[in-house]
Amino acid sequence: MSAIAGDPRLIADRPGLAGTLEGVWRRVSQGEIGSLPVVAALILIAIVFQSLNPNFLTPRNLTNLVLQIAAMGTISVGVVLVLLLGEIDLSVGAVSGLCAAVMAVLNVKAGLPGALAVGVGVLAGAGIGLLQGVWITRFRVPSFVVTLAGLLGWQGLLLWVLGDTGTVNLTDPAITNLAGIFLGPRLGWFVGLAAVAVFLASLSRARRRRVAAGLGVGTTGALVARIVLVGGGILLAIAVLDAGRGVPLAMLILLGFVVAFDWVTTRTGWGRHVFAVGGNAEAARRAGVAVDRVRVLVFTLSATLAACGGILAASRLLAVNQSSGSGDVVLNAIAAAVIGGTSLFGGRGTIWSALLGALVIGSISNGMDLLALASSVKFMITGGVLLAAVTIDAVSRRGRQAAGRA
16 A cells, blocks of 8 residues: 555656655756746746846847847757767857858848758758768767867858958848848748647547556646646737737748747657667667767757858848857757756757747846846856756756666
């Protein structure tokens, strides 16, 4: 009887608020904390900056924040894929700048239509990622070294592509509209309600599958709380953005990448292979997983998403120059993935961590800009947040290992 009473699965299934809270505490104690620290950090950041500057939570500033994180979040989606393998890609910043430069030069100097130039820029990123992935798997060179060389080499190629011009201004609507279009209220609400409907359908489908498989589905309170938080959050975001300039197309592009790759990593066999390789590459190989093929495709996708992020950044700034993709781009993209909850040890994380981490970094940067703080302070605070996220990841990992031994 005591064994039954101590079964954590039964504790998680207890009805009411008490069962929900006990389930949350059990997950935290075993290192299964998910996105709780990130959500708590976002709430704390909002409270602090709003108290220091009442403009922080205004619709106009939040719209600007969304635009600012679109490029970084897109790049970070690719970084999450690489981290799930237990690898690293230091070249994403340079790749984003180079591919944006390829697009700009083809459009402005060669007269290529904007949409076609964007496509060529994305393909250039895919080619770079394929080259780096093959190099890593074929010659067994650590990804750190290969992508570090890429960081330097692709930055040099960016300077060569731009030539003496230095800066290329973008005016083609097919390019500038990527970050310059805002949906009207009616279309924005349609998109928001459609997103809520898709979320509810996905939740219902997952619940039916777990019941059919004889697995626990959690408490009703936890389900209702999730629906209210996510569904209400989506509708609140639409309302706030509509009160500003409207829902930005760039935000929908970022969310499209997040949703698509979340589905790929959680609902396909290839996605399960990515987690398997990140968890234990040798065990995955013995189980029949084409480990090298998975690695090559992941690095190809990482560079492709970096190219997409670079193009979004160029669209927002209306120009590409010699500093595109440099500075703290790569550091912020990696930091966003880690802060969002993706483990540096591989095999653990979600694509949504790219979005959550980008929101944390973007909110800190945006809030400190409103306060007119020096760049030195911004770097130190961002570094501290990153260190805290990595520490939480390490502590959570120990908690999971202890729970496994128990």
